Amino acid sequence: MPVRIRNSFGVVFGRMLLRGIGQIYLLPSARAGAILLGALAWQSWTLAGACLLGVLTGTAWGLSAGDAAGSRAGLDGYNGALTGLGVMAVLPSGPLAWSLVAPLACLAAWMTHAWRRRCAVPPYTAPFVLVTWLLMAMVAGLDFPQAAAPAAADPGWGGATQGVLRGVGQVMFLDDPRAGALCLLGLALGAPRAALSAALASGLCLWVAGLAGFPADAAQSGLYGFNAVLAAEALRMVRPGRWLWPCLGALLSLGLMRGFQLLELPSLTAPFLLATWAVRQAALRRPAQARTA
Incomplete structure (x- = not known):
């Protein structure tokens, strides 16, 4: 026993x-x-x-x-x-x-x-x-010794695909696209919609970053995608079935991430937090306004 x-x-x-x-x-x-x-x-x-x-x-x-x-x-x-x-x-x-x-x-x-x-x-x-x-x-x-900076991303096979996978993996500091693919598999096993949300958010921000002329090496490394992955998933759960809010959160996190870069500040997942809190408040407030109208 x-x-x-x-x-x-x-x-x-x-x-x-x-x-x-x-x-x-x-x-x-x-x-x-x-x-x-x-x-x-x-x-x-x-x-x-x-x-x-x-x-x-x-x-x-x-x-x-x-x-x-x-x-x-x-x-x-x-x-x-x-x-x-x-x-x-x-x-x-x-x-x-x-x-x-x-x-x-x-x-x-x-x-x-x-x-x-x-x-x-x-x-x-x-x-x-x-x-x-x-x-x-x-x-x-x-003045402690610091960890070595990660190497620049090698586009290699399927540059856009690698960028999307790195955007998913960078949530956990993973810059190997194969590790990102494993992360996506894990999300699919936990909740298929979470995997779809992560891939779409990372891909959307990779595409928008390219259109906006953001640094290509950062985009390929997944640095514009990982905050969007988290923001999209958090907001997907706040308003299930409403993809507008996850998209807004992902794009806002992208803008905030670029702002941190320009200010030369370490962002970590702060863009995700700021974007999600702001859009979450708007998403929760809108139904209440509709009921009182």
């Missing part, structure tokens, strides 16, 4: 972790989370390990804080998972980076939990953004 209990808890806890990874793309799906973790491992075992340590820390913190429902849905883990990835994007892999993943993921989990309790607006990835910005400021201020 004790063995069964341990196995049962291990399965349940494992699903919590995978749902936390799935929630990076706003999907509470363990199947999606498993494929997304595989996509990380495909490109980098370091990223996969940091993500796993981050989601483990955030989920464990949620359980210790008595938030069993949030932990089961992955809501206590995803900002921790992203924070683990963010640490490896800022610092070179080594003792310093690995020693910071757990405490910063714990801070992100605490911020997520506090935000959900006190604010009506969803936090989405705001805790990850704030914690990673704090880390960036600390690294710059203390």
Whole structure:
């Protein structure tokens, strides 16, 4: 009997972790989370390990804080998972980076939990953004070594296709189009409409970025697509069946991303947050106005 209990808890806890990874793309799906973790491992075992340590820390913190429902849905883990990835994007892999993943993921989990309790607006990835910005400021201020900048994208086969796939993968700092394809597969297993939304949002912003004359290397690297992927999915769930709002959110996130670039500020997923909060408010307000008219 004790063995069964341990196995049962291990399965349940494992699903919590995978749902936390799935929630990076706003999907509470363990199947999606498993494929997304595989996509990380495909490109980098370091990223996969940091993500796993981050989601483990955030989920464990949620359980210790008595938030069993949030932990089961992955809501206590995803900002921790992203924070683990963010640490490896800022610092070179080594003792310093690995020693910071757990405490910063714990801070992100605490911020997520506090935000959900006190604010009506969803936090989405705001805790990850704030914690990673704090880390960036600390690294710059203390003159710590920084992670190497990613190499410029090689158009290679199917330049537009690669750009779309990178836009999906860049949500998790993945610039390998094959890893992006795995991410898209994971989304399709979790919710086919989420995969369709992600591909369309990434493709739309790649096309508009080309029309607007935005830097081609950034477009091919997926840097104009990943915020749009998240904005489209978040707004698709706010007003199901209404594609106007996801399109507006994706395009607004594209403009904001370009603004961050021109100001030479690290954006992370801030354009997604600002675009989604703004369009979400408009989308929720419009039905209310229609009822009172």
